[in-house]
Amino acid sequence: MSNVPIPTCGANQILVKNRFAGLNFIDTYFRKGLYPKPLPMGVGYEGGGEIMEVGADVKDADLTLGKRVTYFGALGSYAEYTAVDTGTVLPWSNDIPYEAAIHLTCVGLTSHYLCNSVFPLTSEHTCLILAAGGGAGQLLVQQAVLKGAKVIAVTSPGKRTLVESFGPAAVCGYDDIPDVVKNLTDGAGVHVAFDSVGKATWETSMKSLRRRGTLVLYGNASGPVPPISPLDLSKNGSLYVTRPTLAHFTATAEERLERASELSTLYMSGELRLHVDKVFPLGEAQAVHEYLESGQSSGKILIDVNA
Numbered sequence: 001m002s003n004v005p006i007p008t009c010g011a012n013q014i015l016v017k018n019r020f021a022g023l024n025f026i027d028t029y030f031r032k033g034l035y036p037k038p039l040p041m042g043v044g045y046e047g048g049g050e051i052m053e054v055g056a057d058v059k060d061a062d063l064t065l066g067k068r069v070t071y072f073g074a075l076g077s078y079a080e081y082t083a084v085d086t087g088t089v090l091p092w093s094n095d096i097p098y099e100a101a102i103h104l105t106c107v108g109l110t111s112h113y114l115c116n117s118v119f120p121l122t123s124e125h126t127c128l129i130l131a132a133g134g135g136a137g138q139l140l141v142q143q144a145v146l147k148g149a150k151v152i153a154v155t156s157p158g159k160r161t162l163v164e165s166f167g168p169a170a171v172c173g174y175d176d177i178p179d180v181v182k183n184l185t186d187g188a189g190v191h192v193a194f195d196s197v198g199k200a201t202w203e204t205s206m207k208s209l210r211r212r213g214t215l216v217l218y219g220n221a222s223g224p225v226p227p228i229s230p231l232d233l234s235k236n237g238s239l240y241v242t243r244p245t246l247a248h249f250t251a252t253a254e255e256r257l258e259r260a261s262e263l264s265t266l267y268m269s270g271e272l273r274l275h276v277d278k279v280f281p282l283g284e285a286q287a288v289h290e291y292l293e294s295g296q297s298s299g300k301i302l303i304d305v306n307a
Contacts, residue, residue: 007076007083014063015053016084020279021077022046022070022102023288023301024135025196025221030075031289034224042076043285044303048092048102052081062091068098070105073247078285080305088250090260096267103135103274103300104263106246110218111139112259113249115147118242119192119214123148126185128177128193128208130201131221132168133159135277135300140194141166142272152180152190159298162275174201181208189213189237199223211237218244221295275299281307 009015021044029035031043048070054063063069063086071077073088092101114136115121121144129144131137132153141163144151151168154177164171172180181190189210195201196219206215206228217225225243233239250256266272277299280288285303292301 004079006081009053009055009083010085011055011057013055013083013085014051014058014069014089016047016049016069016071016082017052018047018049018077018080018082018305019098020048020102021079021282021303021305022048022072022106023292023303024106025219025292026106028289028293029220034220037075042079042082044077044079045075046070046072046102046106047074047077047082047305048098048105055086058086060086063089068092068094068101070098070101072106072109078282078303078305087253088256090256092260093264096264099276099279099300099302100267100274102302103276104260104267107135107300108139108263109250109256109259110136110246111143112263113244113246114140114194114216114218115143115149116259117249118216118218118244119194121147121149121192125191126150126152126169128152128154128181128190128195128205129168130154130174130193130195130197130205131219132163132171133298134196135297136196136219138163138166138275138299139272141168143266144168146266146271150184152177152184156295158296162298166273174204177204177208185210192216194218197221198225202228206232206236206239206241209237209239212239213237214240214242216242216244221293277301279304279307283307 133155153168193205195205198220200222
């Protein structure tokens with residue numbers, strides 16, 4: 001590591017003294033160049049801490065000195081200080097620990113928009129959720145269960161017990177998806193498949209859908225999904241496919257804050273359980289990426305930027 005100057009706070013920015021950075025697969029996409037950015041660039045898409053400086057043009061009454069906030073979309077959270085545009089900032093009550101607030105930021109907001117906006121789940125739906133033992137997967141399973149949906153959760157053997165504790169209708173491994181879907185839906189298939197794994201699983205997810213089902217591809221953990229032919233969607237039942245991204249579902253302050261408020265309420269009521277898998281010191285940033293990509297993690301991974 002090397003020392004660099006504290007970032008300059010722009011007129012429409014806040015300067016955050018970070019407590020933690022949140023690790024997400026998107027960090028690895030930027031690192032590998034899957035999502036190209038001009039170099040040199042900061043690393044880390046999500047973080048949280050206290051506001052140390054407020055830009056001259058920031059008028060939000062919730063963004064004041066000392067306020068506890070999280071943010072996403074500002075590359076450079078693997079650092080003690082980050083200058084952040086206010087358009088991706090979330091203020092939090094002191095009743096919510098930093099670890100929980102960061103947990104509810106990227107993966108929390110993602111899980112919320114998936115089951116409330118991309119495909120609004122109800123008790124009439126059966127859904128397939130891949131990577132159910134990961135950070136977003138755990139929160140998505142819990143919210144789907146709360147909505148009364150019949151959930152088929154897919155995870156590796158080491159995370160099975162944890163995922164089962166969230167109450168899905170079935171938990172299975174990746175090789176068992178076709179049989180479990182067939183048995184649980186009487187051969188009809190699921191209404192929606194939420195797939196963050198990508199290249200290795202998208203075809204299985206697509207073939208698990210019922211007629212006019214929806215394939216939601218929201219991650220590339222195993223690599224990007226290849227082009228899908230419209231004819232394949234037709235042949236497999238007039239299917240729908242979408243590749244949503246967090247920025248498009250938190251584009252306004254109202255939407256961003258509403259989602260965060262609903263997640264906060266679920267957490268404070270005990271209906272939404274958060275599982276922090278590991279906390280790494282900043283000096284082990286390489287190791288934390290390797291750990292995430294190994295598939296061993298079960299829940300949110302944090303980086304303590306002051307350790």
